[in-house]
Amino acid sequence: MNKDIYLTNNLSNKKEKFVPLDKENIGMYVCGPTVYDNPHIGNARPLVIFDILFKVLKSKYGKDKVNYVRNITDIDDKIIKSSKEKNILISELTNNVINDFNNDCNYLNLDNPTQQPKATDHIDQMIEMIISLIKKNFAYEANSHVYFEVSKFDDYGKLSNKKLEDLIAGSRVEISENKKKSEDFILWKPSKDDEPSWDSPWGKGRPGWHLECSAMSKKYLGDVFDIHGGGIDLLFPHHENEIAQSRCANDTKSFAKYWIHNAFITMSNEKMAKSTGNILKIKDFKENVDGQILKLALMSAHYKQPLDWNEKLLEDCKNTIDKWYEVYLPVNDSIALSNDILSPLYDDLNTPGYIANLHQLYDKALKGNDNDKALFVLACNFVGILNKTKKKWIEFKKTKSLINEDDVLEMIALRKKAREDKNYKEADIIRAKLLDKGVLIEDKDGKTIWKLK
Numbered sequence: 545m546n547k548d549i550y551l552t553n554n555l556s557n558k559k560e561k562f563v564p565l566d567k568e569n570i571g572m573y574v575c576g577p578t579v580y581d582n583p584h585i586g587n588a589r590p591l592v593i594f595d596i597l598f599k600v601l602k603s604k605y606g607k608d609k610v611n612y613v614r615n616i617t618d619i620d621d622k623i624i625k626s627s628k629e630k631n632i633l634i635s636e637l638t639n640n641v642i643n644d645f646n647n648d649c650n651y652l653n654l655d656n657p658t659q660q661p662k663a664t665d666h667i668d669q670m671i672e673m674i675i676s677l678i679k680k681n682f683a684y685e686a687n688s689h690v691y692f693e694v695s696k697f698d699d700y701g702k703l704s705n706k707k708l709e710d711l712i713a714g715s716r717v718e719i720s721e722n723k724k725k726s727e728d729f730i731l732w733k734p735s736k737d738d739e740p741s742w743d744s745p746w747g748k749g750r751p752g753w754h755l756e757c758s759a760m761s762k763k764y765l766g767d768v769f770d771i772h773g774g775g776i777d778l779l780f781p782h783h784e785n786e787i788a789q790s791r792c793a794n795d796t797k798s799f800a801k802y803w804i805h806n807a808f809i810t811m812s813n814e815k816m817a818k819s820t821g822n823i824l825k826i827k828d829f830k831e832n833v834d835g836q837i838l839k840l841a842l843m844s845a846h847y848k849q850p851l852d853w854n855e856k857l858l859e860d861c862k863n864t865i866d867k868w869y870e871v872y873l874p875v876n877d878s879i880a881l882s883n884d885i886l887s888p889l890y891d892d893l894n895t896p897g898y899i900a901n902l903h904q905l906y907d908k909a910l911k912g913n914d915n916d917k918a919l920f921v922l923a924c925n926f927v928g929i930l931n932k933t934k935k936k937w938i939e940f941k942k943t944k945s946l947i948n949e950d951d952v953l954e955m956i957a958l959r960k961k962a963r964e965d966k967n968y969k970e971a972d973i974i975r976a977k978l979l980d981k982g983v984l985i986e987d988k989d990g991k992t993i994w995k996l997k
């Protein structure tokens with residue numbers, strides 16, 4: 545694939561050509577889940593978006609040339625609180641949620657990241673980074689706490705376009721008597737007696753959340769790497785703090801070269817937030833919605849735009865997938881996808897543009913031969929759609945009552961009537977329509993029986 549990849553870089557707020565630091569070894573870090581509760585549909589958006597970016601990068605540079613690291617935050621205030629509320633051990637809670645999270649990723653048919661490191665496995669690296677920051681005078685200890693001194697880092701606020709004065713005036717910063725200045729953020733804090741803790745030069749405690757991504761990206765991708773991604777809510781302060789920690793600890797002029805953020809999902813145009821009770825968990829969809837329907841819905845808006853989530857969107861996507869299965873045939877991936885087909889994805893992950901291409905390929909496949917059909921299925925497979933056989937799709941439709949038995953019986957009655965009227969053409973049309981729905985009919989002993997093909 546000769547085509548260049550373009551991405552909107554939040555460091556410049558411009559669409560830029562993607563030029564890797566080393567095309568043999570591309571690094572992408574995406575902030576993963578905090579495993580205190582099952583992921584919701586808002587968490588699924590970055591999972592799908594960065595999975596597509598991972599696929600696009602692999603298509604251009606080669607399958608084994610891209611290192612995609614997505615961390616798991618398994619120590620955090622919310623986790624401690626949730627384990628107390630549920631009266632279970634933290635390890636039990638986090639193991640359960642990690643297991644459910646991995647199942648959700650399979651349900652969405654995502655490629656596994658190259659690494660999925662857990663924060664609690666990297667406490668030593670975090671402590672090392674704090675020691676280095678204190679030594680270089682970017683951090684200070686106060687009463688068993690360690691803080692990063694924001695005013696020591698000149699480029700603080702460059703990613704989020706925030707000025708230090710605004711930060712100081714803002715109410716988002718946590719006030720503490722241990723801090724020198726209100727904008728300073730925590731690197732290490734003491735744990736209460738019933739909280740998990742690790743030994744450190746500053747006493748028993750645990751790391752601040754921002755630090756884990758600096759420590760784990762360094763370990764798996766190095767001091768400077770290509771792409772850092774996440775939801776737009778992470779841009780400030782989390783990503784700003786990651787840059788400050790990493791650049792100061794590593795003595796580098798940059799950290800990640802491209803910063804990519806996806807916009808929120810809204811529910812009927814209201815931001816989905818816990819406070820409004822608008823939470824839809826991924827696992828809640830599993831009962832009735834196939835993963836590829838959810839995936840198509842999540843791809844339906846460009847990642848920089850908010851995506852409004854509603855019943856109609858899911859219904860439309862369900863109908864689209866159902867229609868697309870009409871031309872399904874099993875493929876192997878020996879046919880390469882052309883520049884033209886992939887081009888919207890190379891242009892800043894334009895997923896709606898790619899879906900438009902899929903519709904065009906479908907139209908062609910409907911009128912065309914097996915090669916046209918194979919090309920269409922392959923283009924769907926590229927983004928993890930039409931990944932199950934038609935038989936499985938029909939089974940899914942059956943179990944999820946997408947095939948209504950009353951409708952089938954009504955059509956069989958209509959066919960019977962047509963045959964009695966000697967209107968065999970109409971009877972054949974009805975048989976073909978049923979076949980399209982995956983219903984096979986058989987006339988036996990004057991009766992018509994039906995089954996799923």
Ligand SMILES: [Zn+2]
Pocket residue numbers: 574575576757782786
């Ligand atoms: Zn992070």
